[in-house]
Each structure stands twice: as structure tokens, then as C-alpha cells.
Amino acid sequence: MSEFQRVQREFTQFIRDPDHRTAPQGIESRRLGIYRDLFFNNINSFLSNGFPVCRSLYSDVDWDVLVRDFMIKHQCASPYFLKIAEEFLEYLQSQRSGLDIDPPFLSELAHYEWVELALDVAEGDLPAAGDMVDDILSGHFRLSPLAWPLAYQFPVHLISVDNRPQNADGEATYIVVYRNRADSVEFLEINAVTARLLALFDEAPSPSVGELLRVIAGELQTEVESLYGFGTELVSQLVSLDILIIAEP
Incomplete structure (x- = not known):
């Protein structure tokens, strides 16, 4: 030396x-x-x-x-x-x-705050918004590269000086953090079914919404027809928030 x-x-x-x-x-x-x-x-x-x-x-x-x-x-x-x-x-x-x-949730809370930082500076832009398909069930969508579905043991988005949970309640907290076309980083609390649907949208190739709902129905052991209303409304919301984007079939 x-x-x-x-x-x-x-x-x-x-x-x-x-x-x-x-x-x-x-x-x-x-x-x-x-x-x-x-x-x-x-x-x-x-x-x-x-x-x-x-x-x-x-x-x-x-x-x-x-x-x-x-x-x-x-x-x-x-x-x-x-x-x-x-x-x-x-x-x-x-x-x-x-x-x-x-606090017992320190690592998860720090990860959640880091995700917001990471998405804020992430490179890449979303494609221009296309016209929404008339029949959502036959439409093809994919997860935005600027949308990150997350799961935590603690409700990290609710933690504050006045809200410090000492133990996880056993129910997972599902959140998707995303950057929209206005370059604003936002979050949406979702449930386990929506988290699973987003995971399916992230797989390639991109099946139609109806096909993905059939997968969900099989996993829930329910009739797919009972999910059509929920599914079309949910997909419309996720597209409007720039969490899902239109994909080629």
C-alpha cells in the first residue's frame, strides 16, 4: 500500500x-x-x-x-x-x-418508501394511451413497466407517527405503486384476487381478459360468469390509472 x-x-x-x-x-x-x-x-x-x-x-x-x-x-x-x-x-x-x-415493520416500510423513489427516477415512458376497446373481455392488456405490485405483512401505506402496529395481523397487505402518464407516483391498495390478476397480466404472451378471468375462476373454484362484471369494471379502472396498458394479442 x-x-x-x-x-x-x-x-x-x-x-x-x-x-x-x-x-x-x-x-x-x-x-x-x-x-x-x-x-x-x-x-x-x-x-x-x-x-x-x-x-x-x-x-x-x-x-x-x-x-x-x-x-x-x-x-x-x-x-x-x-x-x-x-x-x-x-x-x-x-x-x-x-x-x-x-419498529418491527422498519424493513417493509423502508422498502415501500424506496419503491416510490425508484419509480420516480425510473427510466422509460408509457406508450400513448389508445382508445379503450369496446369489449373489455376480449381485450388484451399488460402490466405497465412502471407499475409494481407489492405484498407486505404490515399496512405500510398507513403507518405514521400515530399509527405504529407492533404485530402483523396475519393478513397480507397488497399494494400496487405506479407512475402514471403525468409522471406522478401513486399507489392503490388492492386485494389478493387483484394482485393475482396483475401477476397474470405480467406474463407473456398476453391472453384476453376473459381468458384470465377463467384462470381466476378456476383458482377460486367459482363460475367465471360471476367474475365478468367485477373483472370488466376492475380492468377499466386499472387502465384509467395507467396500471394496465393496451397490448397486442
């Missing part, structure tokens, strides 16, 4: 963990303090803005400790600043051991 590499390593170690690492010799302490605070405050600000609900659940002191622990334990694999949110999520999922100050 060259002298430059040694100093560089000591410097980065100190910036990450100033309470337990020795500062490199020959650098003015005032300058080191500026760099130390600048790095921490930038990452802290980015995470606070990117995960606002998570941030609201912690005191200032506890949040600062969490951010510092992230800086110490996690080795970021990407040099891009926008990837910090994804790196923070990975830290929470694989390196953050369950502490008393952490």
Missing part, C-alpha cells in the same frame, strides 16, 4: 467512524471536522428526505445513530448518489439487527 493509499484509507475510515478511528496525521483538525460533518450531513439529509416516514418514527439522536451505523457497517457498491437509498435498504434488510428502538 502506497503512502497516499494509506492516508486515503485512514481518512475514509475516520469520516465513516470518527468516534473509533484515528484521524490521519498531517491534516488540520478543522479541515477534518468540515469533511466529517459534510459527509454525514449530506447522507443524513438524503435519507431523511428519501424515507420521511421512517425518519418521523425516530428521535433526532436515534436517527443520527442509525445513519452513522449505516455509514460504518455498509460498503456501498455504487458511486452514484441516487443509489444511496437502495444501499440503505440493503443495510436495513441484511445488516441492521433488530434493536429495541426499531
